[in-house]
Amino acid sequence: MRHVDRRLAWILLGCLTVAAPGFARADDRGAVDAVVADYIGLYAGPTLERWRTLFHPAVVVAFPADDGSITTRGLDEFVERQRAYFATGRNIGERLENVRVDMGRRIARVRADFIFLDEGEKRPGQLGLHLVEGKDGWKIVAVVFSYDAM
DSSP, X not given: OHHHHHHHHHHHHHHHHHHGGGSOOHHHHHHHHHHHHHHHHTOSXXXXXXXXTTEEEEEXXXXXXXXXXXXXXOHHHHHHHHHHHHHTTOXXXXXXXXXXXXXXXXXXXXXXXXXXXXXXXXXXXXXXXXXXEETTEEEEEEEEEEEOOO
16 A cells, blocks of 8 residues: 555656746746736726736737627726726726636736625625736736626
8 A cells, every 4th residue: 555655746746846947936926916906906097007017918808898899998998987087187097806816827816796885885796817937027918897787
């Protein structure tokens, strides 16, 4: 029995050694967590330009519209919409709950419930972010979200 245990241990060790380069490193998760924290923490009028740097220039933002269509926006339109909303002077913000991060090799998928706050009114929904690690670090390449039915 001991011989079988040893062989199994060597097989498992070999699998880990072969598989390890294909999986995320421990510091990758910390870097992704930092991007997600900044996605919420920098979401404010005065820090919107820093918030913009979290996204890849070709990011796609998609959400279902009330008429049943799917609305998509690129980075410039997405950020400009946020800028215009903050310019109204309304007290707005967002909070994430039940955040789940799935890591892959230089990719990550984030799923969360969100609460969008607008002048104290809460609008809950679902958020999905896809991130890819490139030369400039981790960037959000896709955002999908929807508000819960009212």
